[in-house]
Amino acid sequence: MSREPSFLWSNSTSEGRLTGTWRTASPDYRNLPSPCLGACPVNGRIATWIGQVTKGDYHGAWTTLVDNNPFPSIAGRICHHPCETACNRVEHDEAVSICALERYVGDQALEENWQYPKPETMHDQSVAIVGGGPAGLSAAYQLARRGFRVSIYESQAQLGGLLRYGIPSYRLDKSILDAEIARIVNLGVTVHLNTSIADKGGLEALRAEHDAVFLATGATKSKVLPGLDYSQPWVRDGAKFLAQTNAGEACDLGRHLVVIGGGSAGIDVARTARRLGRDVTVLALEPDDLLPAQRTEVVEAREEGIRFVCGAMMQKVDAGADGLTINCVEVAFTPGAARGQFTIAPVDGSAFTLAADAIIPSIGQDADLKKYGDLLDSAGPVIAHDENWQTSSPGIFAGGDLTSMDRFVTEAIGMGKEAAMAIARFVDPEQPAFVKPSDPAVPFKVINTAYHSADGRESPAHVAVEQRLQSFGEVQQRFTKAAAEIEAKRCFSCGTCIYCDNCYFYCPDMAITKLDQGYEVKLDYCKGCGLCVAECPTGAINMAEDLGR
Amino acid sequence: MEKIEYEEKGQLYSGHVACAGCAEALSLRVVLNTVGQDAVGVVAPSCLAVICGAHPTSSVKIPVFHTTIESCAATASGVKRALDKQGKSQTTVLGLAGDGGTYDIGLQSLSSAAERNEDILYVCFDNEGYMNTGGQKSSSTPEKAVTGSTPAGKTTRKKNMIDILAAHRIPYIATASPSHINDMVAKVEKAKAIRGTKVLVILVPCLPGWGIGDNAMVKTSRLAVESGVFPLFEVEDGTRYIMNHTTKTQPVAEYVKLQKRYKHLSEDDIAGLQAEVDYDWDRLHRRVAQN
Ligand SMILES: Cc1cc2nc3c(=O)[nH]c(=O)nc-3n(C[C@H](O)[C@H](O)[C@H](O)COP(=O)(O)OP(=O)(O)OC[C@H]3O[C@@H](n4cnc5c(N)ncnc54)[C@H](O)[C@@H]3O)c2cc1C
Ligand SMILES: Cc1ncc(C[n+]2csc(CCOP(=O)(O)OP(=O)(O)O)c2C)c(N)n1
Ligand code: SF4
Numbered sequence A: 001m002s003r004e005p006s007f008l009w010s011n012s013t014s015e016g017r018l019t020g021t022w023r024t025a026s027p028d029y030r031n032l033p034s035p036c037l038g039a040c041p042v043n044g045r046i047a048t049w050i051g052q053v054t055k056g057d058y059h060g061a062w063t064t065l066v067d068n069n070p071f072p073s074i075a076g077r078i079c080h081h082p083c084e085t086a087c088n089r090v091e092h093d094e095a096v097s098i099c100a101l102e103r104y105v106g107d108q109a110l111e112e113n114w115q116y117p118k119p120e121t122m123h124d125q126s127v128a129i130v131g132g133g134p135a136g137l138s139a140a141y142q143l144a145r146r147g148f149r150v151s152i153y154e155s156q157a158q159l160g161g162l163l164r165y166g167i168p169s170y171r172l173d174k175s176i177l178d179a180e181i182a183r184i185v186n187l188g189v190t191v192h193l194n195t196s197i198a199d200k201g202g203l204e205a206l207r208a209e210h211d212a213v214f215l216a217t218g219a220t221k222s223k224v225l226p227g228l229d230y231s232q233p234w235v236r237d238g239a240k241f242l243a244q245t246n247a248g249e250a251c252d253l254g255r256h257l258v259v260i261g262g263g264s265a266g267i268d269v270a271r272t273a274r275r276l277g278r279d280v281t282v283l284a285l286e287p288d289d290l291l292p293a294q295r296t297e298v299v300e301a302r303e304e305g306i307r308f309v310c311g312a313m314m315q316k317v318d319a320g321a322d323g324l325t326i327n328c329v330e331v332a333f334t335p336g337a338a339r340g341q342f343t344i345a346p347v348d349g350s351a352f353t354l355a356a357d358a359i360i361p362s363i364g365q366d367a368d369l370k371k372y373g374d375l376l377d378s379a380g381p382v383i384a385h386d387e388n389w390q391t392s393s394p395g396i397f398a399g400g401d402l403t404s405m406d407r408f409v410t411e412a413i414g415m416g417k418e419a420a421m422a423i424a425r426f427v428d429p430e431q432p433a434f435v436k437p438s439d440p441a442v443p444f445k446v447i448n449t450a451y452h453s454a455d456g457r458e459s460p461a462h463v464a465v466e467q468r469l470q471s472f473g474e475v476q477q478r479f480t481k482a483a484a485e486i487e488a489k490r491c492f493s494c495g496t497c498i499y500c501d502n503c504y505f506y507c508p509d510m511a512i513t514k515l516d517q518g519y520e521v522k523l524d525y526c527k528g529c530g531l532c533v534a535e536c537p538t539g540a541i542n543m544a545e546d547l548g549r
Numbered sequence B: 001m002e003k004i005e006y007e008e009k010g011q012l013y014s015g016h017v018a019c020a021g022c023a024e025a026l027s028l029r030v031v032l033n034t035v036g037q038d039a040v041g042v043v044a045p046s047c048l049a050v051i052c053g054a055h056p057t058s059s060v061k062i063p064v065f066h067t068t069i070e071s072c073a074a075t076a077s078g079v080k081r082a083l084d085k086q087g088k089s090q091t092t093v094l095g096l097a098g099d100g101g102t103y104d105i106g107l108q109s110l111s112s113a114a115e116r117n118e119d120i121l122y123v124c125f126d127n128e129g130y131m132n133t134g135g136q137k138s139s140s141t142p143e144k145a146v147t148g149s150t151p152a153g154k155t156t157r158k159k160n161m162i163d164i165l166a167a168h169r170i171p172y173i174a175t176a177s178p179s180h181i182n183d184m185v186a187k188v189e190k191a192k193a194i195r196g197t198k199v200l201v202i203l204v205p206c207l208p209g210w211g212i213g214d215n216a217m218v219k220t221s222r223l224a225v226e227s228g229v230f231p232l233f234e235v236e237d238g239t240r241y242i243m244n245h246t247t248k249t250q251p252v253a254e255y256v257k258l259q260k261r262y263k264h265l266s267e268d269d270i271a272g273l274q275a276e277v278d279y280d281w282d283r284l285h286r287r288v289a290q291n
């Protein structure tokens, strides 16, 4: 049949009509930070690595994780996980079990013995790191992988800081700690153990020897409880108790122990003592619901038979022939504006006594501000630093518990990372600067929940109480593979494209082109309806005003 | 999350003049790409005619014939028979019509074609009104909905077109929604493989006609499915009922609250609609149980 030109037949496609001129707004593909990323102290790219887990790419997930944190197995066990508090999924059903997933990936890496690639280029500059806790090790890792020469000076016989001498094995097995530290040292870090940089002269000498110094000596001074005579054999400082028991030394204290302090450290002391067969009571100023320890720690401690006396304080101790009588009084507790601040008022007529064989005060640690004389300025209870983590002494940087009251492992790791990047730039101005994510986090309301069922979260198994008290074995278990897979799929992937093609398929105008990795809007045809954005399950596209054409 | 899966073969061109965010255009895209190039379309006057056409351009890759609103099914039957005579019996003939052209003006020709079991795939793009002419009511307009010709809300129920078609005992009838693209694709594929009269009724929320936002048609049609207002199901040979979305998880109130055409409804009105939806839902499930 011939196709003569005829008014009856169409002679061209509609593609000559540029309907993009109708538009006042157009979709903008831009991965935006998830709320978990902003809350994470190491700025972990959580949506990205969980996405890699959903694809079964565990090595990829681990690589993403260790970009910001060389301790995923450790953080996956003991991080205070502010990411989960911030998780958008909270508004849908429950937060994603980010922390337990991180452990799953971290443990996989240890099982498979994945190691860090050696740096591509080496630099001549050398950096001294004083203190081999999480802050110092994180900085050492970030500098070593960038090819800088790193020497760690650690006063103890082994690296790890409070990860080794503070946190007990039932929460963090030492084999995990050893393996994640060894991986960093394998990058070619020089380690000087039993080497204290203990005074101004020592620090100055170190500064002269290296192109920069990072100080991360932690908060080494135990706060002292007024009215308690620390010279008595029945008083043992909590930090010392933990250091001894963590090192495997026998406990020489009696049967009935009273631990003073309801923070994480106090609970660790109590649970350690319990595992050593002691009867334990925790005495805390705060009422039960305001105990500074993480809730799970308090719950697990109670499960293990630890008694809590909350909202009360010790006033005086009477030592008798058959033990101690601790005179206490109830207090009205008012929390202050900042973490750790409070006021208390004893309640009249509420006096009571506790019987004990020994007392373990565990009420917190202070940074030693005097150690280096006038070399370093302080800011309140910590060492002062500028936005680049540099102290008042040029070329000496500081981070971790020494410089901050945010006393958490991942905070220390994050500070170590940021300081390392600043140090790298200090010794080599061509190094890139650390950039904090500045875009606002993707809010829950842009997540299209039609694509996400609400089944609640998976939780890793916990060892039964009877078994727990038999040993120092870890209480919290690793996710099963099945649970990890289910849990990873729960992540909304807030702000990070998962290449689901919804935007592509929901455009009534065929105005989206698929690229090798990603998508492009054909502005010639996009009418700006916003369906692609509305049907995006992750919030990875947004409508932006567009008066262009 | 279930991934949308079909091959985009470029069967609908950009540059068509459907409203921004149009459900009808999107559904047409899915239908045409699933049917493929070996097809001829017969289009009744409707928004579809505007989307496919705007003479002398065409937005569709397959040849389409623009017929009268009364005669879509009849024309499709004729085209199919002519193709058969030419030895092209594998070619799919698509009837493409609106609800006005299906429930009202073209009902006679569709009924005749169905009675003769003509080998056509008839797709009704049901936007519940004469939308191309400015939004008047059709017999598909649901009870209480405001249209240009029912300013106080329609007083009668939406005609049950599926029941009418089932009475013809044609081999395949199905409902579909742009919120459930994989389901729509599966139904088009299934229908394409069947000989005889197949009818697909797709709910296509009309943005100006229903008073919803430019980005809201998927959400609205999803709620229609999830509230049971527009159940997704199939009828084989007029007797066997198959549910494709088996749960009713949203109240009708959630569905109507998105739409300006229902803005005037009182709580009692909504309760009344809910009762009807519940009744129809149970009736449908009884039929499924009787299979
Ligand atoms: C009992 C306990 C339990 C805790 N549990 C948790 C928890 O579950 N989760 C959490 O997030 N945080 C927890 N924390 C807090 C966390 O451990 C610290 O915030 C973190 O370890 C601080 O890291 P850092 O590197 O700054 O200091 P540290 O870990 O204290 O490391 C400092 C290192 O410097 C060394 N050093 C000190 N002085 C010198 C010197 N002069 N020369 C050379 N080396 C020196 C020390 O030996 C040590 O190795 C806990 C703390 C305690 C005490
Ligand atoms: C017999 C006849 N009456 C009226 C018209 C005018 N007309 C053209 S399109 C249309 C609306 C059709 O409504 P529907 O079939 O529901 O399609 P929609 O526009 O809603 O997509 C009407 C009434 C016509 N073409 N033929
Ligand atoms: S859903 Fe996933 S990406 Fe979103 S906040 Fe939670 S963990 Fe982060």
Ligand code: SF4
Residues within 6 Å of the ligand: A026, A027, A506, A507, A508, A509, A510, A511, A512, A521, A525, A526, A527, A528, A529, A530, A531, A532, A533, B021
């Ligand atoms: S769905 Fe298509 S037309 Fe609508 S805003 Fe997105 S790209 Fe533009």
Ligand code: SF4
Residues within 6 Å of the ligand: A029, A496, A497, A498, A499, A500, A501, A502, A503, A504, A532, A535, A536, A537, A538, A539, A540, A541
């Ligand atoms: S709809 Fe899917 S493919 Fe498109 S931007 Fe969102 S996540 Fe990416």
Ligand SMILES: [Mg+2]
Residues within 6 Å of the ligand: B098, B099, B100, B125, B126, B127, B128, B129, B130, B131, B132, B138
């Ligand atoms: Mg219509």
